[in-house]
Amino acid sequence: MTEFSTDPIQKSPNRILQGLARGFRRRCPNCGEGRLFKGYLAVQPTCPACGHDNGQYRADDAAPYFTILVVGHLVIGPILIFPFILTAPLALVLGTTLPALAVVTLALLPVIKGAVIGGLWAVRAPADGAVR
Numbered sequence: 274m275t276e277f278s279t280d281p282i283q284k285s286p287n288r289i290l291q292g293l294a295r296g297f298r299r300r301c302p303n304c305g306e307g308r309l310f311k312g313y314l315a316v317q318p319t320c321p322a323c324g325h326d327n328g329q330y331r332a333d334d335a336a337p338y339f340t341i342l343v344v345g346h347l348v349i350g351p352i353l354i355f356p357f358i359l360t361a362p363l364a365l366v367l368g369t370t371l372p373a374l375a376v377v378t379l380a381l382l383p384v385i386k387g388a389v390i391g392g393l394w395a396v397r398a399p400a401d402g403a404v405r
């Protein structure tokens with residue numbers, strides 16, 4: 274006998290996509306209505322709309338990891354497509370790219386964290402590891 278749920282409905286691709294989409298919109302993955310965050314990145318422990326315990330899902334380092342993955346590709350792509358970036362004055366390249374990267378990183382981090390929490394909700398993976 275396995276510890277994992279074999280119910281195909283509870284962990285269906287639709288549920289995973291639904292959780293990711295709701296989290297990406299920074300909404301409660303359970304109802305899609307309540308705000309997931311009470312600030313920039315702090316998760317509201319309880320959904321104000323449905324009362325779901327969103328504090329049980331710990332995104333930890335996954336959100337920064339995926340954010341760096343996406344932003345890193347945004348850096349590497351232009352360098353490969355526009356090689357003059359490598360020969361441009363360093364001050365110009367740093368002065369234009371670093372602020373842009375900071376803005377993109379700060380904009381993506383909450384939505385990616387929301388998607389991670391939505392994914393954890395979809396696979397029913399609370400921080401305590403209990404099967405629900």
Ligand SMILES: [Zn+2]
Nearest residue numbers: 301304320323
């Ligand atoms: Zn909710």
